[in-house]
Amino acid sequence: MEKAAEIVIVGAGIGGVRAAQEFAGKPGVHVTLIDRNNYQLFPPLLYQVSTATLATGEIAFPVREFFRDCDNVDFCLGDVTGFDTKGKAVLTKDRCIPYDALIIATGSTTNFFGNENVAKHAFPMKTMQEALDIRNQLIRCLELADQESDPVRRKELLTFVCVGGGPTGVEEAGAISELIYKSMRRDYHHLDFSEVDIKILEGSPRLLAMMPEKLSEDTANLLRKKKVDVRLQTIVTDYDGHTLTLKSGEKIQAATVIWAAGVKAQPVVAALDADYDRGGRIIVNKDLSVKGLPHVYAIGDSASFVPEPGARPLATVAPVAMKQGIRCAQNILAKLEGCEPETFVYKDMGAMATIGRSSAVLATGKLQMKGFLAWSAWLWVHLIRLAGTYANVSVALKWVLNYFNNARLGRIIVER
Amino acid sequence: MEKAAEIVIVGAGIGGVRAAQEFAGKPGVHVTLIDRNNYQLFPPLLYQVSTATLATGEIAFPVREFFRDCDNVDFCLGDVTGFDTKGKAVLTKDRCIPYDALIIATGSTTNFFGNENVAKHAFPMKTMQEALDIRNQLIRCLELADQESDPVRRKELLTFVCVGGGPTGVEEAGAISELIYKSMRRDYHHLDFSEVDIKILEGSPRLLAMMPEKLSEDTANLLRKKKVDVRLQTIVTDYDGHTLTLKSGEKIQAATVIWAAGVKAQPVVAALDADYDRGGRIIVNKDLSVKGLPHVYAIGDSASFVPEPGARPLATVAPVAMKQGIRCAQNILAKLEGCEPETFVYKDMGAMATIGRSSAVLATGKLQMKGFLAWSAWLWVHLIRLAGTYANVSVALKWVLNYFNNARLGRIIVER
Numbered sequence: 001m002e003k004a005a006e007i008v009i010v011g012a013g014i015g016g017v018r019a020a021q022e023f024a025g026k027p028g029v030h031v032t033l034i035d036r037n038n039y040q041l042f043p044p045l046l047y048q049v050s051t052a053t054l055a056t057g058e059i060a061f062p063v064r065e066f067f068r069d070c071d072n073v074d075f076c077l078g079d080v081t082g083f084d085t086k087g088k089a090v091l092t093k094d095r096c097i098p099y100d101a102l103i104i105a106t107g108s109t110t111n112f113f114g115n116e117n118v119a120k121h122a123f124p125m126k127t128m129q130e131a132l133d134i135r136n137q138l139i140r141c142l143e144l145a146d147q148e149s150d151p152v153r154r155k156e157l158l159t160f161v162c163v164g165g166g167p168t169g170v171e172e173a174g175a176i177s178e179l180i181y182k183s184m185r186r187d188y189h190h191l192d193f194s195e196v197d198i199k200i201l202e203g204s205p206r207l208l209a210m211m212p213e214k215l216s217e218d219t220a221n222l223l224r225k226k227k228v229d230v231r232l233q234t235i236v237t238d239y240d241g242h243t244l245t246l247k248s249g250e251k252i253q254a255a256t257v258i259w260a261a262g263v264k265a266q267p268v269v270a271a272l273d274a275d276y277d278r279g280g281r282i283i284v285n286k287d288l289s290v291k292g293l294p295h296v297y298a299i300g301d302s303a304s305f306v307p308e309p310g311a312r313p314l315a316t317v318a319p320v321a322m323k324q325g326i327r328c329a330q331n332i333l334a335k336l337e338g339c340e341p342e343t344f345v346y347k348d349m350g351a352m353a354t355i356g357r358s359s360a361v362l363a364t365g366k367l368q369m370k371g372f373l374a375w376s377a378w379l380w381v382h383l384i385r386l387a388g389t390y391a392n393v394s395v396a397l398k399w400v401l402n403y404f405n406n407a408r409l410g411r412i413i414v415e416r
Numbered sequence: 417m418e419k420a421a422e423i424v425i426v427g428a429g430i431g432g433v434r435a436a437q438e439f440a441g442k443p444g445v446h447v448t449l450i451d452r453n454n455y456q457l458f459p460p461l462l463y464q465v466s467t468a469t470l471a472t473g474e475i476a477f478p479v480r481e482f483f484r485d486c487d488n489v490d491f492c493l494g495d496v497t498g499f500d501t502k503g504k505a506v507l508t509k510d511r512c513i514p515y516d517a518l519i520i521a522t523g524s525t526t527n528f529f530g531n532e533n534v535a536k537h538a539f540p541m542k543t544m545q546e547a548l549d550i551r552n553q554l555i556r557c558l559e560l561a562d563q564e565s566d567p568v569r570r571k572e573l574l575t576f577v578c579v580g581g582g583p584t585g586v587e588e589a590g591a592i593s594e595l596i597y598k599s600m601r602r603d604y605h606h607l608d609f610s611e612v613d614i615k616i617l618e619g620s621p622r623l624l625a626m627m628p629e630k631l632s633e634d635t636a637n638l639l640r641k642k643k644v645d646v647r648l649q650t651i652v653t654d655y656d657g658h659t660l661t662l663k664s665g666e667k668i669q670a671a672t673v674i675w676a677a678g679v680k681a682q683p684v685v686a687a688l689d690a691d692y693d694r695g696g697r698i699i700v701n702k703d704l705s706v707k708g709l710p711h712v713y714a715i716g717d718s719a720s721f722v723p724e725p726g727a728r729p730l731a732t733v734a735p736v737a738m739k740q741g742i743r744c745a746q747n748i749l750a751k752l753e754g755c756e757p758e759t760f761v762y763k764d765m766g767a768m769a770t771i772g773r774s775s776a777v778l779a780t781g782k783l784q785m786k787g788f789l790a791w792s793a794w795l796w797v798h799l800i801r802l803a804g805t806y807a808n809v810s811v812a813l814k815w816v817l818n819y820f821n822n823a824r825l826g827r828i829i830v831e832r
Contacts, residue, residue: 187481412453
């Protein structure tokens with residue numbers, strides 16, 4: 001029997017798992033899927049964990065559960081430290097895992113654009129632990145404010161700033177507004193909620209830049225209705241944990257700054273010695289292989305894929321990662337069979353973002369929608385994409401409870 | 417208008433919350449309920465969090481949610497550091513909270529009986545974070561074993577020891593057996609599960625000492641059926657994180673030791689200058705007041721209540737805490753109205769413990785039961801006692817899923 005081709009996939013996110021699924025059960029290939037976490041995270045709902053609507057287990061699916069019945073896909077818990085592209089091996093702290101084909105699917109991390117003060121004091125929201133840190137911080141600030149007699153410090157504790165007007169910032173700002181005004185307001189007998197100040201700061205002239213301009217305006221108005229102070233063309237230059245400094249010189253006192261202003265590729269991909277874009281993403285060929293590195297592929301947020309000369313690279317969103325996972329795996333299988341790999345073709349299905357309960361904006365092709373119908377569409381799309389039947393049932397149940405009762409039963413602080 | 421009497425309750429556990437509920441809405445009293453956590457924990461189900469069946473939010477209820485509509489009960493998040501019994505005030509790091517009557521309901525913590533090595537290396541299971549630490553450890557050990565080529569180290573990683581044959585140790589050992597043999601066995605394609613070794617060590621001659629002897633034997637047999645090695649009259653003297661040493665001189669290699677061999681009162685109660693029993697619990701009068709400290713009461717795991725001269729103090733279990741909370745509050749209200757306080761009378765409803773799925777032991781009065789019926793009773797009793805409708809629905813759903821499908825969807829490692 002011929003030895004199976006060894007496929008190593010680094011990263012068990014949306015793209016990496018989808019690629020592994022494509023190889024599952026196929027003869028002649030064996031997959032090692034490596035991740036530093038033993039679960040696949042569903043990042044689009046991370047903001048609901050951070051605002052106490054969903055539990056960790058509802059947006060994280062054990063990787064091994066995907067491949068229980070697939071003997072040719074093995075999982076390896078580990079932190080990749082480098083790559084030996086000549087010897088064709090992936091390196092972890094204490095192992096060296098050889099490959100015939102390698103897929104980089106490590107996803108992205110928060111980009112503070114080199115601002116160390118901001119990196120030190122602001123809250124990023126890309127991992128499960130970071131979402132829990134934000135949840136603890138939001139609740140702790142209200143508890144501390146409840147005990148604070150100094151009005152200046154109390155105002156600082158009650159000021160929550162989201163930096164970045166993309167979907168993450170918009171959804172987080174809307175969810176914080178609902179957590180505080182709808183759920184937690186009833187919890188505190190003495191706190192004056194008119195002192196609460198939720199802000200969203202965006203550097204460009206509009207929110208949700210990927211949306212049609214009309215929907216960007218609608219989004220800003222919907223947030224304002226939820227008492228969120230929307231500040232456009234506003235750039236942050238510094239933050240020391242108490243004072244946020246804007247480019248205009250204005251200073252805002254805030255105990256909580258959530259940084260959703262940018263992402264970049266995971267730093268480990270720099271160890272590949274490939275070509276990178278400004279966000280540290282690996283520039284890939286039409287078939288998703290890495291220029292100059294035969295046998296190495298990159299997908300999802302690790303890859304910079306330019307559909308046609310002069311065009312912008314594809315966005316770092318879940319559908320791109322998923323479809324690149326499939327194409328990439330099929331190209332590797334094709335090559336193993338001596339066939340030609342195919343060009344990755346992406347059909348953009350549009351974009352959507354939710355702004356709290358009952359409202360969302362959605363743009364797909366020529367269709368633009370906002371309000372309850374867009375929100376229902378958002379719910380369904382996210383529920384269907386979420387892995388695992390239990391999570392589907394449980395998340396649906398929580399959304400129903402939250403819809404009718406503003407229930408946020410996760411508003412507990414658990415920390416070391 | 418006369419000033420309301422200030423009642424301070426330290427500890428928002430089962431006893432403390434129940435006492436506060438007794439005061440809620442009553443004229444002439446104002447309650448400050450202090451806890452270092454913003455949630456009430458339901459300890460009887462902690463072992464299910466530690467073994468990935470339940471989520472944190474399902475056994476923790478936000479304290480403020482209990483008292484949303486009770487203007488005379490305020491919550492204060494804080495760590496009590498001491499008591500000024502002469503000036504009648506409770507001290508936290510930065511506050512001094514005066515009281516007219518004080519209820520100590522701080523519960524218990526793990527008792528390592530002065531063994532510092534064990535305290536450093538074994539896993540206690542009294543708090544939410546400790547339960548999550550155990551969950552992370554159980555999963556991590558299997559992941560590491562899956563990558564370990566040294567058979568000695570692999571065996572150590574796959575040996576799980578519960579020390580203490582009370583309900584916590586018995587339930588934890590049974591749940592670990594089911595987590596590993598029923599749920600996780602399917603996850604690993606290469607790991608040899610015959611190398612797994614789960615042990616329960618008990619110093620006395622039988623498990624569940626509070627049960628009739630016949631049920632203790634049944635419990636041991638049920639655990640043995642679940643491949644748990646039951647070792648009675650076995651005393652631990654040392655543990656260094658790898659090697660567990662027994663009094664007999666025998667040594668057991670184990671990466672995971674869970675310590676459920678004893679509890680003691682929270683250390684802060686020692687600051688009261690009262691009389692204490694060997695477990696550090698405050699010796700209380702018949703009406704739950706503290707000897708020599710008028711206006712101070714102790715309940716639940718903080719109190720040592722001896723029903724009649726020569727009898728053993730009441731057990732540190734949830735029903736005692738709950739009923740003492742009620743009696744204590746009523747006695748304080750009676751005194752405020754110039755009436756006599758009443759003696760606390762406890763009717764023991766018996767004891768129960770579950771040994772994995774579908775089996776439990778139960779003893780109440782003359783009735784003894786084991787098997788499926790006892791297990792159903794256990795489920796209902798615990799479901800009803802759990803606070804919050806959502807938690808009830810969600811926990812019931814998970815138990816059903818787990819019953820039919822061995823589902824353990826919480827088996828993810830989330831840590832800093």
